[in-house]
Amino acid sequence: MADLLTNAAAEQAQIGPGGLFMATLRRDLxxxxxxxxxxxxxxxxxxxxxxxxxxxxxxxxxxxxxxxxGALWVAALLATLLSMDALFRTDYDDGSLxxxxxxxxxxxxxxxxxxxxxxxxxxxxxxxxxxxxxxMLFLPAEGMPGLMLSLLIGTPTLSLVGAIGAALxxxxxxxxxxxxxxVLPLYIPVLIFGTSAVQAAVTGLPxxxxxxxxxxxxxxxxxxxxxAIGAALRISVSG
Amino acid sequence: xxxxxxxxxxxxxxxGLYVWLSYGLGLVVILANLIVPLQAGKRLRVQLTRRLxxxxxxx
Amino acid sequence: MSDKKWMxxxxxxxxxxxxxxxxxxxxxxxxxxxALGLLIGGTIWALVFAPADYQQGNSxxxxxxxxxxxxxxxxxxxxxxxxxAIGLIWKMKVADMVAKSCAPIGAxxxxxxxxxxxxxxxxxxxxxxxxxxxxxxxLILFFLYLGVMALNSAIESESTAAxxxxxxxxxxxxxxxxxxxxxxxxxxxxxxxxxxxxxxPAMPVEMWLPLLVMVIGFYAFFAVTLMMRLRNEIxxxxxxxxxxxxxxxxKSAV
Numbered sequence: 127m128a129d130l131l132t133n134a135a136a137e138q139a140q141i142g143p144g145g146l147f148m149a150t151l152r153r154d155l156x157x158x159x160x161x162x163x164x165x166x167x168x169x170x171x172x173x174x175x176x177x178x179x180x181x182x183x184x185x186x187x188x189x190x191x192x193x194x195x196g197a198l199w200v201a202a203l204l205a206t207l208l209s210m211d212a213l214f215r216t217d218y219d220d221g222s223l224x225x226x227x228x229x230x231x232x233x234x235x236x237x238x239x240x241x242x243x244x245x246x247x248x249x250x251x252x253x254x255x256x257x258x259x260x261x262m263l264f265l266p267a268e269g270m271p272g273l274m275l276s277l278l279i280g281t282p283t284l285s286l287v288g289a290i291g292a293a294l295x296x297x298x299x300x301x302x303x304x305x306x307x308x309v310l311p312l313y314i315p316v317l318i319f320g321t322s323a324v325q326a327a328v329t330g331l332p333x334x335x336x337x338x339x340x341x342x343x344x345x346x347x348x349x350x351x352x353x354a355i356g357a358a359l360r361i362s363v364s365g
Numbered sequence: 366x367x368x369x370x371x372x373x374x375x376x377x378x379x380x381g382l383y384v385w386l387s388y389g390l391g392l393v394v395i396l397a398n399l400i401v402p403l404q405a406g407k408r409l410r411v412q413l414t415r416r417l418x419x420x421x422x423x424x
Numbered sequence: 425m426s427d428k429k430w431m432x433x434x435x436x437x438x439x440x441x442x443x444x445x446x447x448x449x450x451x452x453x454x455x456x457x458x459a460l461g462l463l464i465g466g467t468i469w470a471l472v473f474a475p476a477d478y479q480q481g482n483s484x485x486x487x488x489x490x491x492x493x494x495x496x497x498x499x500x501x502x503x504x505x506x507x508x509a510i511g512l513i514w515k516m517k518v519a520d521m522v523a524k525s526c527a528p529i530g531a532x533x534x535x536x537x538x539x540x541x542x543x544x545x546x547x548x549x550x551x552x553x554x555x556x557x558x559x560x561x562x563l564i565l566f567f568l569y570l571g572v573m574a575l576n577s578a579i580e581s582e583s584t585a586a587x588x589x590x591x592x593x594x595x596x597x598x599x600x601x602x603x604x605x606x607x608x609x610x611x612x613x614x615x616x617x618x619x620x621x622x623x624x625p626a627m628p629v630e631m632w633l634p635l636l637v638m639v640i641g642f643y644a645f646f647a648v649t650l651m652m653r654l655r656n657e658i659x660x661x662x663x664x665x666x667x668x669x670x671x672x673x674x675k676s677a678v
Binding site: 287290294297304307308310311312315319322343350354357358 | 512568570587591598605613
Binding site: 367368374377378379380381383384386387388390391394395397398399402403405406409410413414417418 | 463467471472473474475476481482483485486489490493529532533535536539540543544546547645648649652653655656659660663668669672673675
């Protein structure tokens with residue numbers, strides 16, 4: 127990564143956008159994998175929130191099965207939000223974020239790679255453990271594909287939108303709570319379509335429409351969010 | 366005019382509480398939006414003028 | 425400036441805080457009179473002369489407060505985002521100040537729309553709160569305002585705060601249609617064919633004419649309160665400028 131930050135090295139290496147993307151992705155994944163606790167924290171949080179529902183509401187299977195799609199999505203949403211603050215924080219603290227902004231590399235690609243790395247360790251991980259936790263909430267087996275597919279398509283959008291909030295608050299000392307305030311209202315469409323997809327899967331209705339809507343949100347997020355994240359990072363770091 | 370008497374106007378056909386509560390809140394919000402900037406403006410002017418006069422005396 | 429003829433002259437004048445302060449001062453009395461006249465006239469028309477709804481009776485009269493405040497809350501967000509964008513792109517200080525002044529006004533109007541909606545819901549649906557699509561969207565709009573205000577107050581540097589808020593407001597602006605659509609769709613999914621508050625098949629003229637008066641009155645009122653806040657903001661931000669000092673001293677001498 128360090129040699130990517132100067133113009134001369136980049137020219138020497140003849141690195142294209144694809145190479146830049148892969149390099150950033152590899153670096154971020156490597157750095158995150160070194161901090162194991164941050165990796166598992168969102169998953170533990172997800173599990174704990176889910177545990178609260180039977181304890182707080184009712185352990186009755188029929189009732190929980192009805193609650194499951196919404197509860198799983200809300201818990202997944204909160205778990206991604208929890209890990210959001212760390213997305214740019216370490217890079218900001220050690221100054222590499224500033225270097226990144228000064229470098230001649232296209233920010234769009236770097237930001238996209240960073241968000242993808244974050245998603246692979248939060249959203250993707252949540253998607254993979256979701257079926258196990260869904261069983262604890264008595265979600266019918268028919269609902270599992272809907273749950274996993276909707277989480278798979280929906281959580282990247284959450285990461286993209288959350289990254290805007292993280293970028294806006296990275297310069298602040300206590301950004302954590304503020305991020306939730308900024309980002310949660312923007313999460314609502316994903317929550318609505320994601321939960322509906324799971325409910326449709328449970329009742330045996332076709333899923334295609336919901337997944338297409340989630341896909342459309344993701345496409346919009348992929349096109350616009352990196353621009354907003356880049357602008358927000360420049361503002362936060364220069365200010 | 367859709368009311369025959371004052372009391373009929375006040376009760377609003379049994380919905381008086383809701384109608385008058387709404388319009389009361391509307392009045393509160395409108396007045397607050399006028400009074401808050403007015404007061405803030407006054408305070409700001411006084412504060413800035415005071416500082417300015419102090420600077421003048423100091424120099 | 426000759427090579428930039430494609431921009432009207434007033435656009436450059438708007439960029440001058442001093443000019444803006446003065447023009448707002450000149451316009452304020454006119455708009456105040458207009459707002460007062462329209463709001464008082466509209467309220468009397470709405471409360472006394474407009475006919476009662478055949479289904480909802482007199483509680484229908486809340487519409488004359490609920491709809492204008494809801495419309496204004498949305499327009500205000502749009503104005504805030506556009507002003508923020510202008511501030512971001514052209515580095516125009518006045519636009520930043522407009523955006524900052526918009527947020528509390530919009531939030532208060534959203535609160536009014538929510539409260540009147542809730543009060544209206546009691547006689548109509550029998551409960552103080554119903555997860556109606558419009559009310560829910562308005563609640564989310566209120567959250568968006570809160571986010572913008574929280575971010576603005578959390579960042580210390582004025583210019584950084586303005587820029588960050590502008591980005592957030594723009595992201596919100598892109599999201600508002602999506603949120604509205606998704607909430608409406610969610611609502612039809614969960615509450616099929618409920619009675620809508622403000623969706624009338626055909627409102628007679630005696631009913632919508634006072635509504636129109638109230639909406640225009642609210643716009644005029646919005647202009648008044650926005651200009652008042654804007655003038656304060658200009659004074660505060662430009663306190664080191666020569667013209668502000670002159671102005672303050674001339675006022676204090678009188």
